[in-house]
Amino acid sequence: MSKENKQTLEVYQKTAHIYLENNETHDAMDIEKAKKKKEALETLIKESFKGLEEHAKVLEIGSADGINAAYIQSLGYDVTASDVADDFLKEIRKRNLKTIRFNVLEDDFMEKYYAVFCWRVFVHFTKEDALKIIKKVYDNLEENGIFLFNAINKETKSVEEEWIDFEGEYHMGQKRYYHYFSQEDLDDIIAQTNFHIKDFHKEGGENHNKWLVYTLQKKESINQK
Numbered sequence: 001m002s003k004e005n006k007q008t009l010e011v012y013q014k015t016a017h018i019y020l021e022n023n024e025t026h027d028a029m030d031i032e033k034a035k036k037k038k039e040a041l042e043t044l045i046k047e048s049f050k051g052l053e054e055h056a057k058v059l060e061i062g063s064a065d066g067i068n069a070a071y072i073q074s075l076g077y078d079v080t081a082s083d084v085a086d087d088f089l090k091e092i093r094k095r096n097l098k099t100i101r102f103n104v105l106e107d108d109f110m111e112k113y114y115a116v117f118c119w120r121v122f123v124h125f126t127k128e129d130a131l132k133i134i135k136k137v138y139d140n141l142e143e144n145g146i147f148l149f150n151a152i153n154k155e156t157k158s159v160e161e162e163w164i165d166f167e168g169e170y171h172m173g174q175k176r177y178y179h180y181f182s183q184e185d186l187d188d189i190i191a192q193t194n195f196h197i198k199d200f201h202k203e204g205g206e207n208h209n210k211w212l213v214y215t216l217q218k219k220e221s222i223n224q225k
């Protein structure tokens with residue numbers, strides 16, 4: 001795993017409780033906006049997973065507060081939420097979700113899934129980490145399985161990577177590593193795997209292009225790379 005991700009996880013281990021408090025403060029600042037964002041994400045998850053069978057096994061990587069995993073469970077899927085920091089794991093368990101400590105760069109998958117969801121986590125990965133994870137998820141998905149993830153679009157930033165502790169409501173007291181990907185970067189990385197890009201779009205921010213959103217599908221039988 002990269003030293004960038006390792007150090008960022010050390011920061012989360014110390015500050016996850018602040019992150020959880022900040023999440024609430026941030027949403028309370030504009031309740032209507034937070035509600036719309038939540039609804040848009042729920043629609044995306046529902047649409048992306050609609051081909052899955054009832055009770056299909058789904059893994060979320062980097063669940064933090066577990067809200068999205070709880071939504072996935074409410075759709076009838078057999079969800080496993082995961083994270084690395086103790087306070088996140090405690091928070092997720094409060095929601096009665098199946099919960100595992102799982103560092104996607106270090107740990108082996110214990111089972112195969114029909115879908116993997118990884119939201120706002122690629123922000124903490126180098127390009128090498130990203131390739132490793134996408135390959136690893138591919139290997140641990142069932143045939144036709146879905147990998148839904150997003151990354152911050154480099155187009156909207158002046159640098160490719162930085163260590164930053166945001167001002168205002170996202171202030172954590174310590175810097176985290178942020179990497180911003182271009183669509184070309186991610187397309188190149190994905191092309192080194194057997195994944196098929198089922199859907200891609202940009203969303204969020206003032207120009208609706210802050211996030212690159214990928215729905216990948218495992219198509220072993222047609223790709224055979």
Ligand SMILES: C[S@@+](CC[C@H](N)C(=O)[O-])C[C@H]1O[C@@H](n2cnc3c(N)ncnc32)[C@H](O)[C@@H]1O
Nearest residue numbers: 012062063064084102103104105119120121124
């Ligand atoms: C910005 S937060 C996003 C949390 C949540 N997915 C959301 O959208 O609210 C990034 C999360 O990624 C997790 N994370 C970072 N590196 C990870 C790794 N190598 N394996 C698993 N989780 C990781 C952090 O612990 C943190 O929960």
